[in-house]
Amino acid sequence: xxxxxxxxxxxxxxxxxxxxxxxxxxxxxxxxxxxxxxxxxxxxxxxxxxxxxxxxxxxxxxxxxxxxxxxxxxxxxxxxxxxxxxxxxxxxxxxxxxxxxxxxxxxxx
Amino acid sequence: xxxxxxxxxxxxxxxxxxxxxxxxxxxxxxxxxxxxxxxxxxxxxxxxxxxxxxxxxxxxxxxxxxxxxxxxxxxxxxxxxxxxxxxxxxxxxxxxxxxxxxxxxxxxxxxxxxxxxxxxxxxxxxxxxxxxxxxxxxxxxxxxxxxxxxxxxxxxxxxxxxxxxxxxxxxxxxxxxxxxxxxxxxxxxxxxxxxxxxxxxxxxxxxxxxxxxxxxxxxxxxxxxxxxxxxxxxxxxxxxxxxxxxxxxxxxxxxxxxxxxxxxxxxxxxxxxxxxxxxxxxxxxxxxxxxxxxxxxxxxxxxxxxxxxxxxxxxxxxxxxxxxxxxxxxxxxxxxxxxxxxxxxxxxxxxxxxxxxxxxxxxxxxxxxxxxxxxxxxxxxxxxxxxxxxxxxxxxxxxxxxxxxxxxxxxxxxxxxxxxxxxxxxxxxxxxxxxxxxxxxxxxxxxxxxxxxxxxxxxxxxxxxxxxxxxxxxxxxxxxxxxxxxxxxxxxxxxxxxxxxxxxxxxxxxxxxxxxxxxxxxxxxxxxxxxxxxxxxxxxxxxxxxxxxxxxxxxxxxxxxxxxxxxxxxxxxxxxxxxxxxxxxxxxxxxxxxxxxxxxxxxxxxxxxxxxxxxxxxxxxxxxxxxxx
Numbered sequence: 001x002x003x004x005x006x007x008x009x010x011x012x013x014x015x016x017x018x019x020x021x022x023x024x025x026x027x028x029x030x031x032x033x034x035x036x037x038x039x040x041x042x043x044x045x046x047x048x049x050x051x052x053x054x055x056x057x058x059x060x061x062x063x064x065x066x067x068x069x070x071x072x073x074x075x076x077x078x079x080x081x082x083x084x085x086x087x088x089x090x091x092x093x094x095x096x097x098x099x100x101x102x103x104x105x106x107x108x109x
Numbered sequence: 110x111x112x113x114x115x116x117x118x119x120x121x122x123x124x125x126x127x128x129x130x131x132x133x134x135x136x137x138x139x140x141x142x143x144x145x146x147x148x149x150x151x152x153x154x155x156x157x158x159x160x161x162x163x164x165x166x167x168x169x170x171x172x173x174x175x176x177x178x179x180x181x182x183x184x185x186x187x188x189x190x191x192x193x194x195x196x197x198x199x200x201x202x203x204x205x206x207x208x209x210x211x212x213x214x215x216x217x218x219x220x221x222x223x224x225x226x227x228x229x230x231x232x233x234x235x236x237x238x239x240x241x242x243x244x245x246x247x248x249x250x251x252x253x254x255x256x257x258x259x260x261x262x263x264x265x266x267x268x269x270x271x272x273x274x275x276x277x278x279x280x281x282x283x284x285x286x287x288x289x290x291x292x293x294x295x296x297x298x299x300x301x302x303x304x305x306x307x308x309x310x311x312x313x314x315x316x317x318x319x320x321x322x323x324x325x326x327x328x329x330x331x332x333x334x335x336x337x338x339x340x341x342x343x344x345x346x347x348x349x350x351x352x353x354x355x356x357x358x359x360x361x362x363x364x365x366x367x368x369x370x371x372x373x374x375x376x377x378x379x380x381x382x383x384x385x386x387x388x389x390x391x392x393x394x395x396x397x398x399x400x401x402x403x404x405x406x407x408x409x410x411x412x413x414x415x416x417x418x419x420x421x422x423x424x425x426x427x428x429x430x431x432x433x434x435x436x437x438x439x440x441x442x443x444x445x446x447x448x449x450x451x452x453x454x455x456x457x458x459x460x461x462x463x464x465x466x467x468x469x470x471x472x473x474x475x476x477x478x479x480x481x482x483x484x485x486x487x488x489x490x491x492x493x494x495x496x497x498x499x500x501x502x503x504x505x506x507x508x509x510x511x512x513x514x515x516x517x518x519x520x521x522x523x524x525x526x527x528x529x530x531x532x533x534x535x536x537x538x539x540x541x542x543x544x545x546x547x548x549x550x551x552x553x554x555x556x557x558x559x560x561x562x563x564x565x566x567x568x569x570x571x572x573x574x575x576x577x578x579x580x581x582x583x584x585x586x587x588x589x590x591x592x593x594x595x596x597x598x599x600x601x602x603x604x605x606x607x608x609x610x611x612x613x614x615x616x617x618x619x620x621x622x623x624x625x626x627x628x629x630x631x632x633x634x635x636x637x638x639x640x641x642x643x644x645x646x647x648x649x650x651x652x653x654x655x656x657x658x659x660x661x662x663x664x665x666x667x668x669x670x671x672x673x674x675x676x677x678x679x680x681x682x683x684x685x686x687x688x689x690x691x692x693x694x695x696x697x698x699x700x701x702x703x704x705x706x707x708x709x710x711x712x713x714x715x716x717x718x719x720x721x722x723x724x725x726x727x728x729x730x731x732x733x734x735x736x737x738x
Binding site: 018021022025101102104105 | 712713714715716719720723
């Protein structure tokens with residue numbers, strides 16, 4: 001498959017994520033959108049890694065493999081982030097009985 | 110002793126070590142120990158100086174390279190010491206007279222507390238260090254380091270009793286007057302760097318020949334401005350009489366024997382340049398003579414024993430510059446040497462008198478001391494005779510030479526010099542009579558208290574008295590069976606085209622006879638006028654003008670200090686209140702205004718933060734994309 005398709009898909013995913021973060025007020029939805037953006041990046045990394053591997057495997061059997069390594073890093077970081085983020089959301093709910101981020105402006109007062 | 114030149118760095122370093130020891134541990138050291146450190150370091154420097162002098166005498170001078178002081182592309186200032194006839198002679202004067210004055214000080218300053226005592230010796234050692242640096246430096250920059258150093262030490266020592274506001278003001282005056290002169294010196298050095306690309310003496314002098322006379326004249330005039338500041342010539346001389354606020358041994362060492370002769374040394378050192386600028390030479394001769402006469406007239410009616418000696422110093426420095434102005438450099442250096450002897454003697458004698466009188470400096474309140482303090486009296490008498498030019502004393506020989514040199518140059522300068530010499534004799538005999546003859550004009554209690562000083566004060570007096578008597582013999586004219594040994598010795602360092610003038614036999618005898626008759630007349634006049642039972646010391650009419658120093662200080666105050674103060678006040682009002690305040694307040698107001706606007710961004714809405722973040726990232730990418738090279 002052409003590499004462009006992967007790129008288009010990744011861009012689309014990322015934009016959906018951005019728009020979701022900007023427009024939604026529900027913390028959990030925003031969280032999911034952030035995950036979308038992360039995964040858009042993962043997809044891009046994997047696709048390009050494959051491309052470079054196909055192009056450079058003759059000289060170097062490990063060509064382009066580092067892109068895939070990064071993906072694992074991002075997944076681990078995302079998992080850690082999920083645990084912290086969900087914990088914050090739980091605390092948010094306990095305090096405000098809502099997951100609407102517009103109630104999160106209390107630090108200002 | 111082949112490598113004695115390699116030890117030359119020890120000469121200034123020993124006093125510097127003394128300065129560090131006394132300065133850093135002044136609270137720990139006892140008086141005797143800090144006095145010992147002060148004297149021993151100078152004695153060590155003196156010993157090496159003697160060895161250097163002998164070496165220079167037998168095998169000639171040498172430039173000793175120590176390290177590179179400043180080295181930038183195409184321009185280098187090496188830290189070199191030039192040991193030749195001129196500098197080795199000055200080394201001897203500075204360390205020799207300096208040592209005697211250090212010894213004298215241990216006794217004179219004995220009433221100070223031990224940490225102030227050590228501070229005094231630290232300053233004195235630092236001064237000797239700077240002065241040695243000044244005469245040893247092989248280029249104008251090293252000379253300038255010493256030049257500034259002695260100015261600083263002079264300031265510190267004039268203001269030694271810093272609790273007295275008048276004294277600190279005198280110190281400031283000295284420093285500022287010196288700075289004015291130093292600026293001229295500095296400009297000359299900058300000009301040299303620009304013109305010749307070097308400041309090393311030998312290299313500069315080698316290039317003088319191929320340079321337009323106007324440039325050399327400009328440079329030498331600027332150098333002379335420096336000399337007028339340091340050596341107290343018109344118009345910058347007024348600091349020296351005020352400098353008498355310092356302890357008396359300081360006046361002897363710094364303001365009579367050594368520092369004030371730095372200008373003479375500097376010009377003698379760079380005589381190649383000065384000889385190439387006849388206009389400068391005439392200016393120097395005229396200013397020297399004018400200073401000699403002006404200070405001489407002022408000294409006639411001063412009532413403070415140290416002020417008389419201070420104006421006498423200014424006057425004698427005028428004589429030295431007169432000698433320089435007529436091209437007799439070695440004679441000027443010779444007069445520096447003899448003057449160092451007899452003026453240090455007179456100042457130390459005055460210190461001994463002040464000590465005996467319990468701090469009294471007013472000669473109208475003295476009188477009849479000759480019986481009470483005989484050693485001081487006899488040594489002081491020798492000093493007076495020497496400075497007045499009594500035949501065959503050191504002052505006679507050197508002043509005689511100056512007058513002869515002036516005679517060769519111009520009759521007017523000669524008669525001016527004679528008038529100056531008469532003034533000198535007159536005020537010195539007046540001082541002698543008022544102090545030592547007549548009746549004691551002070552309270553009974555004081556009369557009871559008068560006592561001769563201790564041996565550590567009288568021995569330096571005796572040594573200096575001996576030097577004042579016989580110091581001139583090394584340069585005695587042929588007529589009197591002498592030989593110009595000093596000129597011969599200095600010849601390699603100070604080359605005079607055409608050689609020094611030697612007067613004809615008749616001139617010499619006329620001078621000799623004139624001096625004897627003149628001194629006799631002056632002696633009887635002053636004896637009649639001033640060896641008196643009561644003396645008010647108040648003057649009327651023209652004498653009042655002289656007693657008030659021609660009102661020079663007041664004139665300076667009116668035409669220089671006041672306008673500058675006025676301008677300063679206006680500038681303060683404008684820059685301080687308008688410009689600076691505007692800038693400071695403007696910055697404050699600007700920050701306040703901007704922060705008031707920016708605060709609105711901090712809304713607390715998470716959504717708006719995220720939006721801003723996304724917009725910023727987009728802008729960042731857009732900029733990256735647009736301005737990609």
